[in-house]
Amino acid sequence: MFMNHHFKQTVLFFNKTLLCFTVAIFLGACTGGKSEKGVLRLPMGVDAKTLDPQLVDDLYSFESTSLIYEGLLEYEYLKRPHELKPLLAAEMPTVSDDGLKYTFKIKKGVMFQDSPHFPGGKGRELKAQDFVYTFHRVADPKLNSGGFWIFDGKIKGLNAWRDANKDKAVVDYSKTSEGFKALDDYTLEINLTTKYPQLLYVLAMSYTQIVPHEIVEKLGQDFANNPVGTGPYVLDSWSREAKITYNKNPNYHGTYFPTEAEIGDDPSLLADKGKKLPFMDRIELHIFIESQPMWLNFMAGNLDRASIPKDNFASVIDPETNKLKKEFVDNGVTLDVSASPDVTYYAFNMVDPFIKKAGPKFRQAISLAIDEEERIKIFSNGRGIPAHTPVPPSIPGYDKDYVNPYQAYDVEKAKKLLAEAGFPGGKGAPRLEYEIGKSTDARQMAEDLKRKLAAIGLDVKINVNQFSELLTKINDRKAMMWGIAWGADYPDAENFLQLLYGPNATPGPNGANFQNAEYDKLFEAMRFTYDSPERRETIRKMKDIFVKEMPWIPGIHRIGFGLSHKWLKNYKPGYMGGNVAKFLRVDEEVRAKGVKK
């Protein structure tokens, strides 16, 4: 009797769950469309790690925080090469004749976003003192911001302030350095120890986006989850690994769409010229771990922009012309192509006993054995150009006519150079240990490298590492050769050439531990100067040393391919700022028709 009853209960339960499931399916079907107006939906490949601007160290966090926070300056949205313009500054700074004092007038009437953590829940006005606080926070020894390098040794008294606070239980912000001074509520003075033209660039980075001190102090470590800035958007919700949503800041001080574009730009880019920003009421950043759902959501019109997944590339881009296929063009999808300010490279550890002994001809031979053009086709779907030097396109100091003779595929010449280096047919050379990260792409590319070097008689052992293992080997100077990339912090060749500056050897960014007195001298001569023919000539000399010594083999400069639906207006690729979303607008009528279609 019991079991019969039990079975009936089971059947009843089963029917109920089936009913619930059917209802859920029905609900699912009913909520498939995305018809809300005023919403911009963009994909992100990785979730933000933090929304605390001084702790931001990656592109995704930078884009996520830059909608909420602002700095003194921002990049001109439509200008290439990049130019800076005031954001929280009322105008560009005045600079003293010796280049050591920058004076900024701060925009009046800028309010922090409303927050329950402010008295009465209302945001207060931004003052020059907030800049002094924020900039010291970058140097706070307890916070450990990854951005301290932007000020390290360059701001009067800042390093001493940092050292003085190192052993204190609580960092004392009441005594500040003479490097950052609020002359009054709307005037900020920055005093430098050395000429530092890159200062203006770093004032457009996330590290220098302004935070309200009272909320930082009140929330402590939870400040990162409760951001309050002066930016165009207020954080609405952050569902980790799913999406970040923002609502328009009703008290935004207002910035305006540019009134000038570049020659050759689509004239429609100026349709909104002079209009107050931002345009959209709400921004949704959707996080996709896998590319298929991102792609399908774009195709269904649920996303306004998308990158092209590797697996879908052939179905979207015509391999002959590298242009969008007709069916996408007919549906109003547009393709944007832009050079990424980055470089991939194969680095040698110049203090490794064998690499040191083998000499430059050995490294040049390896460079000639690698077919970078072929690798771009196979591994990047053609999205890249071979790199001849560390400096990428779109950065002043890049010279498209500069030819690195070893950035070519020439097996015979490679064999000849290898013999001249004392290793004919690879004889006498030990097995090269090539370190890579743990990804399928890295593995495939390493296998290709191994095959290519085998053709000139060199044997390669591929070591697959977790990221921290790879960094540890580089830092401990135990790696022999590895593949890595560098993306621009700001558009200046100095940011790339410092990767080979002797004093930056590990644990600094010169992982190759390259030491060359002449290179260092030239770097010191150019690092704190403005772009000029003399500076470019110095950079050219540094490139010559790079080619002669070849502490790395330059790989490629990547090219970004992006897609937009026809209803998305104002997108211009290659913008270095993180706040691109504030310039974008969705034509709701076109979207409504497009999604239905």
Add this chain to the structure above:
Amino acid sequence: MFAYIIRRALYAIPIMLGTTFLLFLLYNFVGGDPALVKAGKHATAETIATIRMEMGLDQPWYWQYWDLLKQVVQFDFGRSWATNLKITDMVAEGAGTSFSLTFPAFVLSTSFSLLLGIFVAVKRGTWIDKGMVTIAVGAQSISVLVYILAGQYFLAYKFGWFPISGYEPGLLERWSYFALPWLIWLFLAVAPEMRFYRTIFLDELYQDYVRTAKSKGLDSKTILFKHVLRNALIPILTNLVISLPFLILGSLLLESFFGIPGLGGLIVKAIGNEDRPVIYALTVVGTIAYVIFNLISDILYAVVDPRVQLK
């Protein structure tokens, strides 16, 4: 029974010690230096040293392990190295999401599989049985990814019956996003589970007591539901209860493809980021869940089978 529960709970201590120690050894003596990851691309010796101190990595290994044990006892693992969030909050949130995704799907698939298992066992040797088993073997030999990719492409994108992916934190709002993952779960789980339950029922159906019951003239329904089902409950319970910890830990592939922020994704991300405190916390949660559900399974044996006594 109380003494038994206490004793089993005490067994958890060496299990926990062993698990955490192995994990600790693995990360401390095999992996790289996580401070270098956190220090970023402009690291200096000074920042690396400070970060190591903050992470506690400057301490001798036995102090680091002692700290870990204290965290286990207090069930407070501090903050994530990667996101700086409180780990207990991250785990609670992720476990809730994963469980709300997996549990309804589990109940549904189990109910379906059980009914189908009984049905095909009773129909053993007929074309129904052969047909169902053939379909099940075929269904099992298709990769999980195929179900997910095809389900998402056809049912969500092409036919528009479901959202392609997404998630809403509200309990009521999230169901619509779960419908397709549930359906896919059902397809994935029913074939192997039906075959498993069929085997169990077949084992029972050919026991002596069934023959005896038949010879006494009992009708087949009574034999099936009063005797066979009851005797089959022990392996069924074992299978079900042992599955429960995995429901909390989530389904990595479903979560990744459907953008559901559960523990499955959290585990993979923590491993990728070498976020040791999160990895330790999730391992401890997994171990505790395993111990608890094993205990529940033993207790249930005693409930459903009077021959089993917990001593």
